[in-house]
Amino acid sequence: MDSDQTDLIIFHKNLRIKDNESLYYGSLRQNYRCIYIFDPKYWRGNGKSVRQLYFLKDCLLELDCNLKTLNSKLEIFRGDYFEFYKSLAKNSNKYNLYFNHTTDINYYNTQYCKFTKIAAECYNVNIFSDFGVQRGAETNRNQWSKFWESQMNQKIHDIPMPNKYNKIKKELPTISLDTFLKISVDTCEKDFLEIQPGGTAAAEYLLSTFFTERCNGYRFKMSNPLDARDHCSRLSPHFAFGTISMRYVYQKLKNELLNSNYRIDLHSFKKRLHWHCHFIQKLETEPNLEFNSMHSMCDTLRSSENSELIERWIMGETGFPFLDACIRHLRKYGWINFRMRAMIMSFASYNLWQPWQKTSPLLAQLFVDYEPGIHISQVQMQSGVTGINLPRIYSVLKQSMDQDPEALFIKKEIPQLEYENLDNIHNAEIKSKYPGKVIDHKLSAAFARKEIWNIRKSEQFKNIAKQVYLMHGSRFRRRIK
């Protein structure tokens, strides 16, 4: 073995030891260091927040413990990728660098791409896939499903090899996890009451309880916010931070499908694992989606913002009890089910007619599971700006009646409505003690419908939509005419 070579495994969102390709290959020569790059500027980036940092803290603590069983440990480099490169270049060591690819916000992509490009001139840079997302020359929308299946069916990577040398040379200015947590996380003010715990053990627990009992009725219960809390898998933050591998979950699921009593529910879950990567693929293919609508003509729709309306929306003070209850729930727990996320976004984009670019980061900050590829694509879908999905304007009053007929959820989240009459609650006709309605929901929806369909009917719109479909559309669906 060439002993003056060190293998550096760089962690970003692959915070696990099981089925972690970069860690596995980086460990084979048994002379490796594990480095998490904490860039404060990234953590102030689009959609990032303190609650996500708290989840990260759990993940790093557990990862460090697990690495110690391999005679290794986690080191933290505090700074951006360019600063990291300068630290590498200051000494004459030969490094082999190992990464798992991440589709992330523009700030990260730019840093990471520049780093891997200049680093490749002096070091051996190895980049592995995470998820079923096609990168660079691999990208071929027509082959996407086949590619996804082949990624998910690959052999699970073994536990990494133990380190032979764990003496950390001082040539890199890394700090210990304990020091890092003291200076970067412990001093942060908690902005929430109760979020899910991070780490692989928590993810494994969720997976096993989901398969054995919680998935019973998943396909119905996922729609209402009370049932969904227990009956959805709740794996989303774990996929977002990489504490469990999607391939591992998929292979376990296939096995479970052979004998489970809840096969129909599990088939719905399986579809969603595809969606996870399908949505991330859009941002991977077109990183500018962070800033621009998928259909270019849609960026002219909502040209100005009203910060007072946005503030009332994101604080859960719109005067619509069910919507407010959903937002307050999300603020407290950092998670809410898909349908309610779609309704919250639809209200901001259609009823309040606010540009999604302004509302998207505020909503993302509330999600512990913020995954830019999914979030940004979903935000655009629920705002009617993709050109390839039929616009859907959710009625907050109908959702209130359908999802919470007894107003149990509403009363739990807004205790001041405990003795309010049910009809008043569902019709958002609360006389006292409650914010007035921020808009007329019927008039605002009619306005939005007219504006959206006006723009959609031109030939130019349809031609651009065809291009969007070719780049991003699922090939399972009917072709756009």
Ligand SMILES: Cc1cc2nc3c(=O)[nH]c(=O)nc-3n(C[C@H](O)[C@H](O)[C@H](O)COP(=O)(O)OP(=O)(O)OC[C@H]3O[C@@H](n4cnc5c(N)ncnc54)[C@H](O)[C@@H]3O)c2cc1C
């Ligand atoms: C406006 C909006 C923003 C969203 N932002 C995010 C986000 O930042 N991060 C995120 O993970 N999900 C996001 N979603 C999708 C979805 O709401 C969550 O994935 C889901 O609620 C997570 O809970 P779960 O893990 O219990 O899901 P389950 O129902 O148990 O599904 C299992 C997994 O499938 C994937 N999945 C499920 N539904 C979807 C979907 N509609 N699109 C893509 N993947 C899906 C997720 O990885 C999820 O963990 C967003 C949806 C909307 C409408």
